[in-house]
Amino acid sequence: MKIVSTVFFVSACIGFCQVAFSQTPGQTPASPAKQAGVGGKFEPTWQSLKEYQVPEWFRNAKFGIWAHWGPQCQPEQGDWYARLMYDEGSEQYKWHVANYGHPSKAGFKEVVNDWKAQNWDPEKLVALYKRAGAQYFFAMANHHDNLDLWDSKYQSWNTVRVGPKKDIVAGWARAAKNNNLPFGLSVHASHAWSWLETSQRSDKSGPLAGVPYDGRLTKSDGKGTWWEGLDPQELYAQDHALSEGSDNITSLFKQWEWGNGAATPSPEYCNKFYNRVVDLIDQFNPDLLYFDDSVLPLYPVSDVGLKIAAHYYNHNQATHQGKLEGVLFGKVLNEEQKKCIVWDVERGAPENIQPLAWQTCTCIGDWHYKRSIYEKGEYKSAKDVIHMLVDIVSKNGNLLLNIPVRGDGTIDEKEIAVLEDIASWMKVNSESIFDTRPWEIFGEGPSTEAANPVKAQGFNEGKVKYTANDIRFNKKGNILYATVLGRPVDNINIRSLGKGKAKIKNIEMLGSTGKLSWKQNPDNLVIEKPKAASSDIAVVYKIYLQ
Structure with a gap:
């Protein structure tokens, strides 16, 4: 997810076309990903995806809870830790040096190794979320840090091999099934290519000035280390030239749609991303699939996102006796694209009733667990959440609420108190939320x-x-x-x-x-x-x- 306070300078409308490869001067579009997986009704074109209809179960559900949980929760320093820990002088950089060491010697992979999820009880958490009124549950499959949280066939850096040594997604999936909740997965890793470019930096001052951080390490550098046999480039994806202006930590904001000087992802990177997501879909058959991307992953410099969307719809339809019950989300959509995938609005809501179903995603704190928010008592209250929910539902939307999870797999007592208060309100008033539709005015x-x-x-x-x-x-x-x-x-x-x-x-x-x-x-x-x-x-x- 994006940093909470940041305003992204991106275009809100990309042309409605079959596949639009628009790029800045000097960029070459990545070649299309190889088509794989099941066939079916949907093809990787906007015209074909326009046949999608949002299932009624999603329109009725209104409220979901999300565990936006991964290795960046281990330091308890909040959002975008894996990027900002390489930004010399930042709070995350200072904290990392003090607690892990200098990023030339102890980079983000050490955080991955430190993450054990030792107290994680997905059954207990999902049962609590359901009692608080959640009608569907979301788990994170990977973040911009590029670690896959399942037994990934195409990414060696995954939680079965490193860190927790557990299939995190499989654990969440079982808990959702046992609690009879539709299961959603969020995928964020398409941006690792540029998001982790800070790991190619080095200090500009001090005793280690000019010594490169660990973003360009290779497999051969791992001899005698805990990660021997793994290639850091699979995780960091930094064997490429930097984007324009990458020495400025905010340059990524205007490059989120792969323009304005962003380094173009290679065909190999795009194809691997495609294979990872198709593997995720085929293994877990998610009821909902969320992409933290403008429109679709790697759009418009690759057709990977369109191919994934077509595969997801076809796979979901094939596993539901020919009826499409899946929900796919994208951001910054134009009016035609909103007919193809469900519009997701991050930390906000439109001003008026929308003609098509949509969703807000937000959080009671930071997306990744941040201890200072807990210590200062800065979580959203149940009142804040309910007011948002009621407003969103009045405008034909759903609310997906993240409850930040600590590195050990637990949530704190203040978060539990918020959930309990939501549960109390829902016990009395849930009929006014679920299975409803907008009135004449919101x-x-x-x-x-x-x-x-x-x-x-x-x-x-x-x-x-x-x-x-x-x-x-x-x-x-x-x-x-x-x-x-x-x-x-x-x-x-x-x-x-x-x-x-x-x-x-x-x-x-x-x-x-x-x-x-x-x-x-x-x-x-x-x-x-x-x-x-x-x-x-x-x-x-x-x-x-x-």
Whole structure:
């Protein structure tokens, strides 16, 4: 995932075409990946992928929980550790030198070796997530650090051979199945090519100035080490010239779509990525597949992403008696691409109801576990999460929430408390979330009047504050749910439900058996402030329409 506070300067719209190989001057598009795997209805073209229909189970599910967990959680220093630990003078660099040694001698591979996942209990965690209301569960298959977290046939650097010596994805998959939750996998490794370019650097000052970091080591350098027999280039993928401006840590932001001077991935790199992902799909048959990429992996400099999308749809259809039940996600999609794959919005949400199903992905802290967030009590509260969820669902979206996992495989007591609070709210109010659809409008109140557009991948989260004056709507049959985002302090005034706009038979408050006093006027519906609200987080009114 991207660093939370960063605004990415990327184009929000790539042309709708069969395969568009656009590149900056001097770039040569990587050759297409070799076609492999099952055949089927879908071909690796946008026109073919446009036949996709989002399955109803996903539209009904609304809420998923994600374990964005890998070796970068071991240092407990937050996001993008494997890149930033090679940035001389950064906090991660300083921490790494103090705890592992200088990156010329102890690079990221030492973090991988240090990661043991010794207290990991996937069954316990997934059961907790389900109790908190999750209707699907996601695990990370790899990150930009390029370590595969399963018994990968095409990547020797995987968690069965190194680090935990466990098939992490298989463990999560069993837990999801045992808890009867659809299983999703997130794939982030397509960007390792440029993301790990910092490992080619060296210090500019100090006693080791000019001594290269470990990003260009080869298999022969491993003699007598714990990694003897493994090729570091399989992990770091740095046997190539640097991208333009790579000495600037932020240069990657404007190169995320493989333009603006980004070094073009080789055909071998693209083909290997394709094979790794197809292997992942074929081994685990995920119900959901998420790519941390603009549009699709390696798009538009390779057709790998289109080939993977076609393979995923065909494979899923073949394993579901001819019915396509899988969900594939991409970011920064234009309107035509949103018909082919589901739009994912990172740490944000669109301003209005969307015609097609979409998803927000966010986190209660950093994507990777960060101890200082725990120590300072800076996690999102259950109230924050529920308000986001209600707003997202009112706009035809789903929420995928990451709960950061520590290196040892556990979550901390503050995270557990957030989940328990979410579970308590869900126990009373879940009917207003699951199996619903948007109403005519998504809401009323001050937050609906504030401009807050998404930026590139998203990144507009938290910029609009919700109060008990804000209401969100969604429906299920002839029932309209009106959710007040807080404990009501006055009578509830709903302008959209005057006599001329709706005929109301009855109103209840979820979590209460008391009789409500309400009056429908020509221009509004007034519900008397409850004597005892069912929740301080959000109060749901169940409105029966004629």
